[in-house]
Amino acid sequence: MNEARQERLRSVRRDLHSYPEPAWREFYTTSRIVDELERIGVDQLYTGRDVVDGNARMAVPDDDELEDWQRKAREAGARGDVLEGAAGGFTGALAVLEQGKGPTVALRVDIDALPITEADSVAHAPSTEGFRSTNEGYMHACGHDAHATIGLGVLEAVKKSDFRGTFKVVFQPAEEVIGGGKAVGESGHLDDVDHLLAIHIGLDHPTGEIVAGVGGFLAVRQFEATFSGETAHAGGHPAQGRDAVQALATAVQNLHAIRRHGDGATRVNAGVVEGGTATNIVPGEATLEGEVRGETTPLKECMSERADTVMSSAAEMHDCEVAIETTAEAPSAVSDDALADVVYDAADSVSGVTSRLRTDDLGGSEDATYLMDRVQDHGGTATFVGIGTDHPGGHHTPTFDVDEDSLTIGVDVVSEAIRQLSK
């Protein structure tokens, strides 16, 4: 039976892998997940506008882009009913099992892919075994195909188990742009959850290693600032211009010069800049895409306020205006010791687990933190579980891949922990 299960998990994962879709455009992916959920049989199934708070979504692409991907999904065989519900970028799904009295437990997995061109070499298994990305330029380079698969596997396992209580699985869109976590949180679906588990595969841990409660989430805010001035001829009337590139340069210099903080680590980056039209024209417009982070949410807030001040002062200094838009945001979060202990203990009995870590630092950002904070604010506990997998290339690189043996291990560790929670 285990072999059949492993085969099914592999098959789902490879299907999703071959059809990677980026944030808010997971049309085919959602359709495929709904297929599986119907096969398994769930008590409640939410899709479309019922999964997220539409106003809380961040970094949603424009309509043309959305329709383009919707059309492609239809051509690839996605279901009409799912596509209709997901129109406008309302991708993702939430399934509920009601198995009597007991705690409400939730599992969050994310499902979106990245704008990376997948490797096409003999050393890359998806390429040689026929499930390389068919959406050229996009790739599941962070294992969310595996996450969705594990989510489905855990759902099936919990359904078949003696778990008593309510179990929810959230298939969250748009994690890679840190744009979906808040929208799911604001939906309220998780407000009655007693215990939330979120998972991530890999993270430089090998197959067989489990991290019960990942920590070290950096709270993050990403922004796009548009500096607007006025063009002028740089030879004839240099002072008539209001130079948006000067404003940009002043902002970049001073963003990096925001003082370090005594309370913990902070980060700042000016990642993408662009401005001006010609060598001999005073630049009238310039844009800056950047981010700030903090070891804690208040540290991120502090950096964020300072960054806004720097950018608005830089604009003012050069007689320009600046419009700052937050394009993504996530708080920090802490895995609860008690819940992590449950996972740690559960992993002990799981076949294939060869190493257990109580905790380890992520050192990056994740919007699962929105959901963890939300559940904790409502009195529940949460933990972020790392499921090791041998991955040839690093995360977010063209040669990333997962060891499919880790899919079963992930399903078993998580479903066993959930089973323990109802005892």
Add this chain to the structure above:
Amino acid sequence: MNEARQERLRSVRRDLHSYPEPAWREFYTTSRIVDELERIGVDQLYTGRDVVDGNARMAVPDDDELEDWQRKAREAGARGDVLEGAAGGFTGALAVLEQGKGPTVALRVDIDALPITEADSVAHAPSTEGFRSTNEGYMHACGHDAHATIGLGVLEAVKKSDFRGTFKVVFQPAEEVIGGGKAVGESGHLDDVDHLLAIHIGLDHPTGEIVAGVGGFLAVRQFEATFSGETAHAGGHPAQGRDAVQALATAVQNLHAIRRHGDGATRVNAGVVEGGTATNIVPGEATLEGEVRGETTPLKECMSERADTVMSSAAEMHDCEVAIETTAEAPSAVSDDALADVVYDAADSVSGVTSRLRTDDLGGSEDATYLMDRVQDHGGTATFVGIGTDHPGGHHTPTFDVDEDSLTIGVDVVSEAIRQLSK
């Protein structure tokens, strides 16, 4: 007869206007000019690699781009022999009349167009009268169509006159990118010239107004700097990156902060910037297109040296490398009083001339200065003549146009001055 001449000038100008070609891509334009030169009959005709020093050309586009325009010119009816000679961007032509003993006089006109989309409105004559640009996105928005036409008209007029001596007309490519003047100068064609005239139409002077010796040329150097560092994850390993955008920002700030000069006006501009790939990646590459100018060539040199120091120090400061390429360059120049006097006096007798200015400031840059300096260095004299024309829109705007009556005036003033020079 004058009417026939005026008609012919108008016809040539409109043909050139309807087929604007940017720097080093003047294939059709050159072909059309050669047609006219053959019609007029000249003693020597140089085209292709015989017009310029190939090594001294600046801002030449890549092969694909050149071939694309060459193909379009062929489709538009350009001559095969001219196209063949001009392959690789060797556009432009030089015609010589040998009319006996006397001074060697030269006229320089430029022939390239701009990457501007021409107006398409009832108020814009080229649009309503059927000679609007057929190369969408490109336009003769600075009157070089008129310059080439006047060059041809002067050639014909000199040929028919009692001028004794040698007369050369240079149809120079690539003025708009300040890329062709040096290449023509280095060819040596003008080294034996006793008197050089260059012309420009418009410059905010109305039809009937002549400026005998334009001054106030700003020497200029345009450059492109590419800063190269190393990418890194901005959250996890911010210090492993070598940030090219920080280098860029430091350079921009300090380029503008180059001290003003006591000897005269200077200029600096950071016109176009671009860098980085993602919000959360330390940017590994960034480019800056900028320029410096000076009221005199030494002031430009001084600014140029300071700019190089600023950019290389900014790169070093942030552990980056920088490659700086000069994409265009022109010296300042001074119109010779004696030669301007000849033009000033000649204009007095020309029909249609209603106002004469001895001099006026350009306040911008022009690569005719290379040729003026070169002739003067070899013992000759040079002047830059302004030929007024009522122009509805400003230079370099979509509604620029010339009053075609000024074509005849320009031809008459210049050819009369040349005639006087052989007396």
Add this chain to the structure above:
Amino acid sequence: MNEARQERLRSVRRDLHSYPEPAWREFYTTSRIVDELERIGVDQLYTGRDVVDGNARMAVPDDDELEDWQRKAREAGARGDVLEGAAGGFTGALAVLEQGKGPTVALRVDIDALPITEADSVAHAPSTEGFRSTNEGYMHACGHDAHATIGLGVLEAVKKSDFRGTFKVVFQPAEEVIGGGKAVGESGHLDDVDHLLAIHIGLDHPTGEIVAGVGGFLAVRQFEATFSGETAHAGGHPAQGRDAVQALATAVQNLHAIRRHGDGATRVNAGVVEGGTATNIVPGEATLEGEVRGETTPLKECMSERADTVMSSAAEMHDCEVAIETTAEAPSAVSDDALADVVYDAADSVSGVTSRLRTDDLGGSEDATYLMDRVQDHGGTATFVGIGTDHPGGHHTPTFDVDEDSLTIGVDVVSEAIRQLSK
């Protein structure tokens, strides 16, 4: 008689030279001038608060400093009545001759010295001939001792001449800090003046050379900006500080980066900076003494507004406050052609004049411009006259000195011009 006059001029000049007093502290100097004015005999004599508008004075030192110099002047023999009137820094004098019907003509000379230690070498005449500065650390290094002397000489010459009209001589304090011109102007004393002459000795012109109408005055504004933030321990709580030195550095960078102007020359300088208290403390306070200039008054105004914006934005950017105080200010000015012509012609007949220039550029700033502008605004004319003198060291250097032969030449040129104005 000429020899006696020359001897008297030399004697006065040497007395003043040996007792240099800086801006608003010209107590002894004023006393000595009043002595001479009484000897010559004038119709009206204004001193103390009757010479300037007290509210318009700039850069006045504090009371302790003023009293200190007042005390020293008393010890040096200054008159009690003059000292009493000049208390609080009301130095300077204005003398009026009323010689019947005719134009009102004024001469402005300045009288203050500089905080420079005078040379003490055998090559320096004041040192070897016994009239070196007795106020160690201060020196007449810009010839204002000669200016005051020439003012007295002209007054005496005009009195003895056939000049008909009213003649005023202003002995203006505080030119070196650009602090006195405005205060004299606002007094209204010159509002009825038809023709104003101001003079300066030297300026790199040799003895015998006269410049009839100096131009090229740079309008100037000097300021002191105090940035205030909050200190903090740089190791423990770096982000609790609000760093005034960061605000200062941002201001300095961006002051220099104010774009050049198409209408003419501009200047900016961050001359003196100071800030912070200890290596390991986030600096809570910093000061910047700087200046902006413009070829015209509007250019200076434009630079001044930009500078204020830069400094206030720099403060805001780093959560600091900034207080900006204007410490000195002067407009640009233009010498009237007609009046300069009178001087030019008058100089022709003066013995000792070997060279006459119609005009020459100052290339610096002078607060005589306030008075020139004021007179011109009231319908009068003004010119700034350069009186050449062989000066061994440059202006504002320890070895500056004047050729005393130029005193008589100056007196003769100016008084002859004034005589001509009443004809």
Add this chain to the structure above:
Amino acid sequence: MNEARQERLRSVRRDLHSYPEPAWREFYTTSRIVDELERIGVDQLYTGRDVVDGNARMAVPDDDELEDWQRKAREAGARGDVLEGAAGGFTGALAVLEQGKGPTVALRVDIDALPITEADSVAHAPSTEGFRSTNEGYMHACGHDAHATIGLGVLEAVKKSDFRGTFKVVFQPAEEVIGGGKAVGESGHLDDVDHLLAIHIGLDHPTGEIVAGVGGFLAVRQFEATFSGETAHAGGHPAQGRDAVQALATAVQNLHAIRRHGDGATRVNAGVVEGGTATNIVPGEATLEGEVRGETTPLKECMSERADTVMSSAAEMHDCEVAIETTAEAPSAVSDDALADVVYDAADSVSGVTSRLRTDDLGGSEDATYLMDRVQDHGGTATFVGIGTDHPGGHHTPTFDVDEDSLTIGVDVVSEAIRQLSK
């Protein structure tokens, strides 16, 4: 007897407190310590050039300053023999007890004071009880008077105890400028030490609280950078200057903009800046006193290299030179668990100890780290012990004071730990 001991400790501490001497000028202090050492009786006593490696001293004041304090110490009654040995700033002492076979244990205490004016209020005990600083402007505001006292107390206690082995006490000069630790380390005196204890009083811990092994030392480097350019008249010849203040400003901006590090906390501060001479002169010289820190020594090194690059590039960018001098430096350090455990256990039996902490973070810098690292590099162990004391004002403030009851507690905890080490 305990009361007599407490009385003696208080008396010594008050004597030292009333005579605070800053770094390398602890002449009286050293003399007083030698008095006590002789009273107690030690087996070896090192003073003067025998205590430190003279070449490794940092931040030593100039000869005039040293002689001035030496003279004052003599007037205050310091011993001639000690003063003679300490001439040139060779202050400090090292005492050795040889008590048979056993481990070599060392205690390091520091003895210098701060340039802070002590409070003179009724709430400040030293003021009301007659032992306020008699060196106006200087103060024991960090408790080094108590450290020296405890060092003497421990020596006496160990001598009287059953401790077997060798015991050394280092009375280290110049901790406040982070200038003495390295010099003591390089002397080699501690290279044979098995266990090193260093102590600090206060640190926001109350009387009765002990921290067995303080951590969180920030490695630090302090530097002074002198930027040299060339002055020029800012109005007439602005570009002839090479602006040291521009170099300074660029350096400050970019020092703060050194990227944060993924491996741990870093710090940077531009603490004191000064430059320029006059508003209208391009500044030719400017100085910057700053520092960098890191959570580990390699992080400090990394910041230090980046800082040097920034400063040298900033100088080069503005055609200036820069001379960078390291004025103080200290590594990070880690207290050894095993040794801290000994202290923790020993404290349990000491009367007056009410609270024990295994560890706590310093969050600042200390040059005891040089000695801890040195001992550990030679195979020994080291710990930095915090001895709580109620202190009214914070460290480095005018109202800092210690609760003298903590002197006995400190002596007892440390001597008991040392006694245990020989068992």
